[in-house]
Amino acid sequence: MHEMGIVMQIIKIAVASIPDDLKNAQIKKVNLKVGKLSAVVPESLHFCFQIAAQDTPLSDAELNIEEIPLKVRCKDCNVEWIAYEPVFLCRKCNGKSVEMLTGRELDITSIEVVDKDN
């Protein structure tokens, strides 16, 4: 629901990350990691990105989203598994102390630029 705000932030971070010596470079790709349990929908991010990137250095950039599975671990018996449902009870010992290892990401990892000057 707040994907447009998220996309604006992504664009801001990406533009601020262009090194000074590459200010004329074209950004081809923005690499993003989105966890399964984050409150954003990748399709909506793509849609908003198309609109928000217009008239920015990212106007020709592709938003590359890698979805990260929800990986959890039982603190009692140490078993780890990928959860496909939001159930945080240990599948082995029925323990209640299950922690998330991955799945909450909303991270921009890199941008890829085409450097035409060098």
Added chain:
Amino acid sequence: MLEIIYKNQRYYHHKDPQKPHHSHNDGGGSVSGKNTDTSLLGEANAKTKEIKIVRKVLDVNDTIAQQNRELFREKGVFVINVMSSPGSGKTAILVKTLSHITPKIRCAVIVGDVCTSNDADRLAGFGAPVVQVNTDAFGGDCHLAAHVIKTAANNFNLDEIDLLIVENIGNLVCPAEFDMGENLRIVVLSVTEGEDKPLKYPLMFRVCDAALLNKIDLLPHLDYDREAAVQNILKVNPQMPVFEISAKTQEGFDTWIEWLRQKIHG
């Protein structure tokens, strides 16, 4: 808690074996030889560089949330963030909660809505200053973010407040993602909603510290499976306290208020 989860999950691109790596070597060598992006073939003197960033998209929010947390700790203000879908009874619960705990616990309220000051009007008159935040002015109309709380908190003399209650925008999705610097997160579910809401909106029920199951006075009139609702909450968050209450009759309030008092007094 959330901070710890976030920190543990910081992702570092260099450690990901599944991601093909692009050249980081931008100096010397054959230009065409370095170019691995096939879409660029034919473009003379062009090559792709990957620039590492590794930043949480919401780190601006998280930084302000941390500043808020430090300010509130310094001022001795305990902060709770109350979240739910629209119409589950947040405002009614807060009105009744305030009537139990004020003036002994000195309270202030920040109430968020997309539009209108109706909720602030309902909350006024309980001896607690109320600030209404309407979110349409800053483009994020689905949640309250840390900078909003920072600005809104300027309206209070924090030295004279023990408890700051934030009534978030009615929404079970977005507010779960935004830390505001609060000490406790409370999610409200009402028995007029589906029993499976915790499974449909797991992040919200996962990040909260307690759940209030409201409107239980209506149970005789509904085909609501109360046990199933509680079990669904506990699937997502097995150790979460669940308080079954009615803001209308105040059934269950003694337990909820006692739990809240204990949390505030730490």
